Amino acid sequence: MRTLVVGTGGREHALALALSRDPAVTEVHAAPxxxxxGEVATLHAVDPxxxxxxxxxATSIGADLVVVGPEAPLVAGVADAVRAAGIAVFGPSGxxxxxxxxxxxxxxxxxxAGVPTAGSRTCTSPEEVAAALDAFGAPYVxxxxxxxxxxxxxxxxxxxxxxxxxxxxxxxxxxxxxDGPEFSLFVVCDGTQGRPLLPAQxxxxxxxxxxxxxxxxxxxxxxxxxxPAGTVETVMADVVAPTLAEMRRLGSPFVGCLYxxxxxxxxxxxxxxFNCRFGDPxxxxxxxxxxxxxxxxxxxxxxxxxxTAPQPTFAxxxxxxxxxxxxxxxxxxxxxxxxxxxxxxxxxTDVDVIHAGTARTxxxxxxxxxxxxxxxxxxxDVADARxxxxxxxxxxSFPGAQWRRDIAAEPLGVxxxxxxxx
Numbered sequence: 001m002r003t004l005v006v007g008t009g010g011r012e013h014a015l016a017l018a019l020s021r022d023p024a025v026t027e028v029h030a031a032p033x034x035x036x037x038g039e040v041a042t043l044h045a046v047d048p049x050x051x052x053x054x055x056x057x058a059t060s061i062g063a064d065l066v067v068v069g070p071e072a073p074l075v076a077g078v079a080d081a082v083r084a085a086g087i088a089v090f091g092p093s094g095x096x097x098x099x100x101x102x103x104x105x106x107x108x109x110x111x112x113a114g115v116p117t118a119g120s121r122t123c124t125s126p127e128e129v130a131a132a133l134d135a136f137g138a139p140y141v142x143x144x145x146x147x148x149x150x151x152x153x154x155x156x157x158x159x160x161x162x163x164x165x166x167x168x169x170x171x172x173x174x175x176x177x178x179d180g181p182e183f184s185l186f187v188v189c190d191g192t193q194g195r196p197l198l199p200a201q202x203x204x205x206x207x208x209x210x211x212x213x214x215x216x217x218x219x220x221x222x223x224x225x226x227x228p229a230g231t232v233e234t235v236m237a238d239v240v241a242p243t244l245a246e247m248r249r250l251g252s253p254f255v256g257c258l259y260x261x262x263x264x265x266x267x268x269x270x271x272x273x274f275n276c277r278f279g280d281p282x283x284x285x286x287x288x289x290x291x292x293x294x295x296x297x298x299x300x301x302x303x304x305x306x307x308t309a310p311q312p313t314f315a316x317x318x319x320x321x322x323x324x325x326x327x328x329x330x331x332x333x334x335x336x337x338x339x340x341x342x343x344x345x346x347x348x349t350d351v352d353v354i355h356a357g358t359a360r361t362x363x364x365x366x367x368x369x370x371x372x373x374x375x376x377x378x379x380x381d382v383a384d385a386r387x388x389x390x391x392x393x394x395x396x397s398f399p400g401a402q403w404r405r406d407i408a409a410e411p412l413g414v415x416x417x418x419x420x421x422x
Contacts, residue, residue, distance in 0.1 A: 001024050001025050001299065002026060002029070002062055002063050002065075003019050003027070003066070003067060004031060004057065004061065004065070004066045005030045005041065005067050006030075006031050006048045006067065006078065007031075007068070007070045007073070008032055008033060009034070009069070009280055009356045009357075009371075010355065010374055011069050011070070011279070011281075011283055011284075012030065012034075012070075013037045013354045013355050014287045014288075014376075016037045016040050017040055019067075019295050020040040022294050024295050025295040027042070027061075028041035029041055029042045029057075030044065031043075031044045031046035031054060031057055032044060032045050032046055034356070034359070035355055036353065036354065037355065038360075042061075044061075048073045049073050050078075051076065051081030051082070054068075054073075054078055054082060055081045055084065055087070058085065059085055059087065064087075065087075065295065066089040066090070067090045068082070068090070068256075071100050071101070071277050072147060074091050074094070074256070074276050074277060075098070075101035075276070076094065077093070077094030077097075078091070079092060079093055079094070080093050088299060088302040089302055090255070090257075090302045091256040091276075091277070092255055093255075095251075096252040096256075098252075099254065099258070099275075100274060100277070101146070102145055103122075103144070103145045104122040107120050107173060109246050109247065109274075112246050113245065113246040114242055115242060116238060116239070116268065117270050117271040117272075118175040119175065120175040121135070123171070123172050124170075126167065129142070129163060129172060129174060132174035133159060133174060136177070137176075138157045139155055139156060140154070140158075140161075140162035141153070141154075141177055142154045142172050142173075142175075143172060143175065144171075145169065146169075152169070153214065178270055178272060179263070179265055180264040180265040182263050183201050183261075184199065184202060184260070184279055184282045185197070186257055186279070186282075186286060187236070187257065187259075187260060188256075188301050188306070189240075189255060189256060189301060189306075190300065190302075190303070191247075191248065191253035191254060192248070192304075193306055193307075194236065194240045194241075194244060194306075195297065195301075195306055195311065196235075196240075196312075197283075197290070198223045198314055199222065199227055199232060200223075200279075200283070201224055201408075202281065202282035203220065203407055204218065205218070206218060206325070206329070206330055206402075208404050208405050209406065213330055213331070215325070215370075215371070216370070216371055217280060217371070218281075218325070218404045218407065219281060219322045219404055219408070220285055220407070221319065221321070221382055221408035222282070222286045222289065222319055223314075227264070234269060238269075239262075258274065258275075259274065259275035259279050261274070261275065281321045281374050284321040284354055284376050285376065285378075289319050289378065290313075290315075292313040293310075296309050297309045297312060315378070316380075317380050317381060318379055318381050318384070318385045319376065319378045319379075320377055320379075320389045320407060321354065321377075322374060322376075322389045322393055322403055323371050323372075324372050324393065324396065324401050325402050326367045326370055326371075326401070327399065327400025327401075328370075329370035333357065333367070335359075335367050336366050336368075337398045337399045337400065338365070338398060339358065339364070339373070339396065341397060342355075342358075342365055342373060342396050343365075345375065345392050345395065345396075350377055350378045350379065351388050351391070351392040352375075352377075353374070353375060353376070354373060354374040356374065357369020357370055357371055358373060367398055373396070375389050375390075375392040382408050385408070386409070
């Protein structure tokens with residue numbers, strides 16, 4: 001099976017690695033990829049936002065399966081262009097990707113499906129925002145309706161800050177605050193049914209202790225020893241099944257990864273948000289533990305029949321990913337800084353490097369984005385994997401490198417979890 005992974009980041013590198021380990025996958029290609037992906041795949045200089053170009057590339061290489069990684073191409077309809085070319089694609093249509101592309105659409109789907117989630121109001125004027133803030137009270141939760149790379153949310157007790165954030169958005173969703181630690185569940189969907197992967201937890205704030213601005217994610221771990229038994233089954237029954245049914249009713253069946261971001265409240269799990277793709281970096285440790293073939297699972301979903309693929313299986317133990325970001329992140333990023341030591345870590349030592357914002361130049365491997373790379377490790381338990389990941393961090397350097405020292409040190413608390421949502 002020839003596969004094509006669309007995207008440039010850490011999620012796409014983790015997917016390419018997992019696909020390359022599937023015995024049924026004969027070739028892995030990426031558009032455009034990054035230097036890390038280039039170690040296991042053939043790279044093609046194709047714009048991931050250009051649907052016809054991605055479809056043409058998939059046709060020219062004889063791809064049997066295309067996996068569209070990032071949300072922006074999915075919302076833009078890249079998966080539709082590939083399907084129109086007659087090629088199996090793992091990723092929702094542009095219509096179905098509105099589950100992430102519009103917070104308002106997502107909340108309307110949840111309401112129609114009876115999914116447990118926070119109460120909300122969609123607002124287009126300062127007066128509507130002010131009324132919603134007063135109705136729900138502090139802490140105030142204000143989300144940009146459109147895509148914002150995980151940074152479009154403000155959770156604050158400062159009413160003026162909430163109003164200012166709303167003023168910078170064309171349309172916002174104001175929600176009631178959900179009290180409880182957050183976690184992620186990735187569900188592979190074929191339009192009718194879903195197969196859950198392991199739950200994970202992502203640390204969004206840039207500084208230790210959940211301080212500083214939101215980022216795309218500074219680290220993650222899986223599984224979650226503190227999550228009550230039966231939680232995944234509850235989410236599948238109360239969230240995933242009714243959501244897939246509602247999307248079918250709307251004429252937009254969801255085929256791809258339904259990312260369910262949840263808060264574990266006193267009354268049980270409630271949905272914070274839906275995304276239409278695997279999360280990054282939280283999917284990295286999940287894929288590190290996957291022992292069943294990824295290609296077969298994604299192809300079965302793309303073909304609309306998950307019953308033809310075995311249930312996902314996972315290794316015992318745990319995995320942890322710690323992100324190393326460039327100087328100035330998340331407000332900006334420093335590019336062109338030489339990265340030293342990344343080539344010394346391999347999966348054979350239970351530690352590997354997942355590339356995100358890197359590039360290859362005459363100077364060697366250099367930074368090319370905010371989140372540069374992640375050090376990912378597996379171990380007997382969370383503490384063991386965490387120790388290995390931080391040992392790996394010590395072998396890598398570049399000017400201005402920053403990373404959190406508390407990834408997976410303990411479950412993400414209520415305060416940081418709430419501040420990180422969006």
